[in-house]
Amino acid sequence: MKEMDYVIFYAKEMNKHPEFFNSQKKLIESQIKSSISLFKLMFGKNFKLNARHYLNQRGLIKIGGINNE
């Protein structure tokens, strides 16, 4: 099954079976939980400073310039 076929199949099934939203909720919340733990561990007490350095290095922000696409 191609990925797009899966998207269509899942949307149709989701429409008929709203209980599928429960597994979507679990996925979303597990992603958020993992992300919080990972970055707390990575950036420690100087969270903002370290986070900005990390984001800047990856081109996600440009402190002092403007690049946020």
Added chain:
Amino acid sequence: MGERLTKAYKVIGDTIVINRELTELDYFLRDFLKVLIKYSDYLVVSGFVSISTGRTRGTEDIDVLSPLINKELFSKFFNDMEKNNFWCYQGDSSDNVYSYLEELNSIRFAKKDQIFPNIEFIPINEKRKVKFFEFSHPQKIKVKNFEFKIPPIEFEILYKEILLGSEKDKQDAMHLRTFFSEILKKERFKEFELIIKGELK
């Protein structure tokens, strides 16, 4: 729109009501909008529209369009965000951060000591014609007691298919086309296609 019932959503008056529980992502957006609406208006666009209607994929940010406000008002909003446990990627000084907005560049907010999820806060004005159009034609959507505004579904689909066009965007669009197939209107697709294609000229 009249009232139509399906198992996963129903349309009541002019509001699409999604039949699901709130997630941590919804609570995050709700907390952000609760502060923002004291100072400005908004429209939630892009990936979150698909995700909030059942598209199952990971996400890192929620895109929020908001009309550019003046520096003084932004300063109040910015300080209020801090009081409400948010931090801004671009800086801690509202004056400095405002310089991004003046150039119509986005800024990002996350909860303190977190990076993801985050809000991509996208300033708009009338010069950004397509974004301003969708902002001016909001569709109300409700999950439990959380109501927020998104673009018309037909507009969101075409925007992803025509202007964005990545595989992820096409899949998001297909999800919306399939999930909302019973309520999508051909004439609205025609109307919005002209506006969106105008952006390409």
